[in-house]
Amino acid sequence: MLKKAMDYKDTLNLPKTDFKMKASLPQKEPDTLRFWNESDIYSRIKSSRANKPKYVLHDGPPYANGHIHIGHALNKTLKDIVVKYKTMQGCYCEYVPGWDCHGLPVEHELFKKLNKKKTDIPQIEFRKKAYDYAMGFVDAQKQEFKRIGIFGEWENPYLTTDKTYEASIIRSFGRLVEKGYIYQGRKPVNWCYRCETALAEAEVEYDNYTSPSVYVKFKLNKGQLAGHLAGCGVKEDSYILIWTTTPWTLIANVAVAVHSEREYVVINTVDGNIILAHDLLDQVCEKTALKKGKIVLSLKGKALENLSYEHPFGLRQGKIVLADYVSMEEGTGCVHTAPGHGQDDHITGQIYGLETIMPVDERGLFTEQAGEFKGENVHKSNTAIIDKLRGLTLLLHSEPINHSYPHCWRCKNPIIFRATEQWFMSIDHDNLRKAILGKIKQVNWVPAQGQDRIMSMLDTRPDWCLSRQRYWGVPIPVFMCKSCKRWIADHKLIDHFASIVDEKGTDAWFELDAKALLPHDYKCACGASDFKKGEDIVDVWFESGVSHQGVLKQREGLSYPCDLYLEGSDQHRGWFQSSLITSMAIDNVSAFKSVLTHGFVVDGMGRKMSKSLGNVVSPQEIIKDYGADILRLWVAFSDYNDDIRISDQIIARLVEAYRKIRNTARFMLGNIYDFDLDRDRVKYDDMREIDKWAISRVHRLLRDIIGFYESFQFHKVYHSLYTFCIVDMSNFYMDIVKDILYTFKSTSLERRSCQSALYIILDIIAKVIAPVLVFTSEEIWQAMPKRKDMPESVHLSFFDKCESLKIDDALEERFARLKKVRDAVLKVLEAKRVSGIIGSSLEARVVLYAESDEEYSFLKENESGLAALFIVSQAGIERGVFPDEAVEDENVPSIRICAYKAIGEKCGRCWNFSDTTGKYKEYPGICKRCHNTLVSMKGDNF
Numbered sequence: 001m002l003k004k005a006m007d008y009k010d011t012l013n014l015p016k017t018d019f020k021m022k023a024s025l026p027q028k029e030p031d032t033l034r035f036w037n038e039s040d041i042y043s044r045i046k047s048s049r050a051n052k053p054k055y056v057l058h059d060g061p062p063y064a065n066g067h068i069h070i071g072h073a074l075n076k077t078l079k080d081i082v083v084k085y086k087t088m089q090g091c092y093c094e095y096v097p098g099w100d101c102h103g104l105p106v107e108h109e110l111f112k113k114l115n116k117k118k119t120d121i122p123q124i125e126f127r128k129k130a131y132d133y134a135m136g137f138v139d140a141q142k143q144e145f146k147r148i149g150i151f152g153e154w155e156n157p158y159l160t161t162d163k164t165y166e167a168s169i170i171r172s173f174g175r176l177v178e179k180g181y182i183y184q185g186r187k188p189v190n191w192c193y194r195c196e197t198a199l200a201e202a203e204v205e206y207d208n209y210t211s212p213s214v215y216v217k218f219k220l221n222k223g224q225l226a227g228h229l230a231g232c233g234v235k236e237d238s239y240i241l242i243w244t245t246t247p248w249t250l251i252a253n254v255a256v257a258v259h260s261e262r263e264y265v266v267i268n269t270v271d272g273n274i275i276l277a278h279d280l281l282d283q284v285c286e287k288t289a290l291k292k293g294k295i296v297l298s299l300k301g302k303a304l305e306n307l308s309y310e311h312p313f314g315l316r317q318g319k320i321v322l323a324d325y326v327s328m329e330e331g332t333g334c335v336h337t338a339p340g341h342g343q344d345d346h347i348t349g350q351i352y353g354l355e356t357i358m359p360v361d362e363r364g365l366f367t368e369q370a371g372e373f374k375g376e377n378v379h380k381s382n383t384a385i386i387d388k389l390r391g392l393t394l395l396l397h398s399e400p401i402n403h404s405y406p407h408c409w410r411c412k413n414p415i416i417f418r419a420t421e422q423w424f425m426s427i428d429h430d431n432l433r434k435a436i437l438g439k440i441k442q443v444n445w446v447p448a449q450g451q452d453r454i455m456s457m458l459d460t461r462p463d464w465c466l467s468r469q470r471y472w473g474v475p476i477p478v479f480m481c482k483s484c485k486r487w488i489a490d491h492k493l494i495d496h497f498a499s500i501v502d503e504k505g506t507d508a509w510f511e512l513d514a515k516a517l518l519p520h521d522y523k524c525a526c527g528a529s530d531f532k533k534g535e536d537i538v539d540v541w542f543e544s545g546v547s548h549q550g551v552l553k554q555r556e557g558l559s560y561p562c563d564l565y566l567e568g569s570d571q572h573r574g575w576f577q578s579s580l581i582t583s584m585a586i587d588n589v590s591a592f593k594s595v596l597t598h599g600f601v602v603d604g605m606g607r608k609m610s611k612s613l614g615n616v617v618s619p620q621e622i623i624k625d626y627g628a629d630i631l632r633l634w635v636a637f638s639d640y641n642d643d644i645r646i647s648d649q650i651i652a653r654l655v656e657a658y659r660k661i662r663n664t665a666r667f668m669l670g671n672i673y674d675f676d677l678d679r680d681r682v683k684y685d686d687m688r689e690i691d692k693w694a695i696s697r698v699h700r701l702l703r704d705i706i707g708f709y710e711s712f713q714f715h716k717v718y719h720s721l722y723t724f725c726i727v728d729m730s731n732f733y734m735d736i737v738k739d740i741l742y743t744f745k746s747t748s749l750e751r752r753s754c755q756s757a758l759y760i761i762l763d764i765i766a767k768v769i770a771p772v773l774v775f776t777s778e779e780i781w782q783a784m785p786k787r788k789d790m791p792e793s794v795h796l797s798f799f800d801k802c803e804s805l806k807i808d809d810a811l812e813e814r815f816a817r818l819k820k821v822r823d824a825v826l827k828v829l830e831a832k833r834v835s836g837i838i839g840s841s842l843e844a845r846v847v848l849y850a851e852s853d854e855e856y857s858f859l860k861e862n863e864s865g866l867a868a869l870f871i872v873s874q875a876g877i878e879r880g881v882f883p884d885e886a887v888e889d890e891n892v893p894s895i896r897i898c899a900y901k902a903i904g905e906k907c908g909r910c911w912n913f914s915d916t917t918g919k920y921k922e923y924p925g926i927c928k929r930c931h932n933t934l935v936s937m938k939g940d941n942f
């Protein structure tokens, strides 16, 4: 029977697969989620690793106060990549997601939504609403995180509002009380008068702010400088010159600090003598109306100690004190001191026994103590205060300055320092600070700069102000004896309350009276038994900070200390510190062995995302338009050490990269449709060289990628995988082996060898991308021909062990050399194509001229494979004189290349040119190789 050329198509093994070129991730991913859910994959992952070593990544809880944004998606995806990788390396990884449900972030959003203030609604009523509000967002975020393909204990997360968790917060506070870390003190703290609460260090942001900078002179009392000025020939009328950018704090001034060892001068002017630091004299003269008058006296700061002056508004007597922190950088070297309004001032106040004047209430308004300024907002009062100073001729100069100033993280308004009665945790009690600094060095910080960052923060941080004057949180469980007015913080009472919380939650504190919260018959040391409850709640950072007590210590599947904390780099100031301080104080351990930090998401131009700039990218949009795998690919692709950019262009580029990776997998799936690994696998030793080379390459890739995952360099995972797919596979291997896959007999050793390699490569690709492309890897896995003991999901599978990898350096080196030759040949062929001499490369015949014996024998050894390597019909090697048209290539200097039209006719089946084409009656128009194939296929499938 005669066959037309067209019909040979049926004799080829053309690719077949249901794995689509078009990903359609937004439509397909939900099906995969359903499959995982119905097959209970997460539980099965856990049970399959039940007795394996644990790897515990402890989740830093996001606030339950809104939908997830791109920063959450980044953070949770990074965590999921780590967890899935460790799982595939055989570890037992229970990931317990958490939510921070209490605190100002929730309270602030809810008050905004209710359009109410703290005073408008009773606390217990507000707390019920806040609970519902937080739970609503816990549910919403849970669904959003699950949609990204994140595995974890979604049905059993940790919430800071759980009764057991609340009880563990109370108990942790009790342990700190028991160990002597907790004290009550009147101290200046960061205070937001909009939010009416104290703020922790982590809750303060620095931003530019314009303040009035003023130079003010304070009149010394009579006789103070008399001894020094005797014989100087000037009147005794003297003033000390101060400088401040917070004129409103002058109301509370009680002292002026000078540096004991620095030189101070007394300048004689028409308006009396002025005292200031010598180092700052030029600067002050330049800025102010102070003319460089005659220096009548020069003396060390310590000579000024204890001189007294009158408060500019006559409110009290002040005195000159000494302090080390007085700087000669700016100002006058004479520092206005108000212990109620500054940390340094407070310390100096304690040394000198100065009074802490606090004329400002919680709303930032002056009280009775401020006299005529009563009822005015502190910041707004600046103008009036400056006017008054001017009227008293005590103002030397005033000008606005723009400087970095603390602001509230929630309401973004400038904050103040305000002394109040607060509960503190001492950082120096029992040498805690020293112990923490020592422990920090034992933690693995990724990137390494994190260590210095947190070290310097801890080195200088003040005691931790734990109390907040807010509604929504865990109460500070202290009582005041109504009779002796003493505050009682007693760990036995606290533990007693914790057992009430176990059952009833912390609402009990606000619902029950003090008697019901105290042990039966409890009496104060003074004998009285009538108590008042404390009204403060605990800093929300304390709540999440003790999650090691409430979660890591409690759950069987976890460990304490755990392996990894992974959060944004701002948590050096926040959660890493609050966790470390408490775990060290309570248990003398660091809660974590390693800490990984990442940067923040910015737009394509590196700008912070904001509604007003209109550059906010939401994870929900990316998922809807492209799929969660694209979002995850962006996470892996980005180098998280810096700020991480996102834009439409970046996403478009990643979509393109994704398509290439996907098409590589599709080619492989298409060519193993008839391959049964258990039945058809060719033993490694029997494989063809190029297939061995491909195995070597993919094993090297796997080894590299395991190293990158281990060191958390996910962007290198992405780049090495992408390069492998493009350079090694798509542009080389897949190109070359097409001929064998399509035209050789389906069961031939050559084709089976190649299919064995493809199966192994695809298996490895599916696994190495699984932590990142969670959906696509599963899709590939499901499309692969099944084999014995193949897990039902890629996420149940394990990475191959590094010991079993076949990496052949010599073979790769040889191929690298051949690849160079190939690249040079392809350039020559391209030139021929452009000039119209050939069409496809199969129309060409290549002749190489070797210039050295070594080169000649190398190519000669590989001669039989060269035509396939170049994808031409014929290729040969010559030694000796080369023709004029031979092309030189700088990358292969000892070779000359000639390309000609191929010899013979085009085979109608394999499209190779051969002088054997058309010699066979039974199968006209085909070459010898195809003829032999068809003869051998007779009786099989043809």
Ligand SMILES: [Zn+2]
Binding pocket: 192, 193, 194, 195, 196, 408, 409, 410, 411, 412, 413
């Ligand atoms: Zn605020």
Ligand SMILES: [Zn+2]
Binding pocket: 481, 482, 483, 484, 485, 486, 524, 525, 526, 527, 528
């Ligand atoms: Zn008492």
Ligand SMILES: [Zn+2]
Binding pocket: 907, 908, 909, 910, 911, 912, 926, 927, 928, 929, 930, 931
């Ligand atoms: Zn042929």
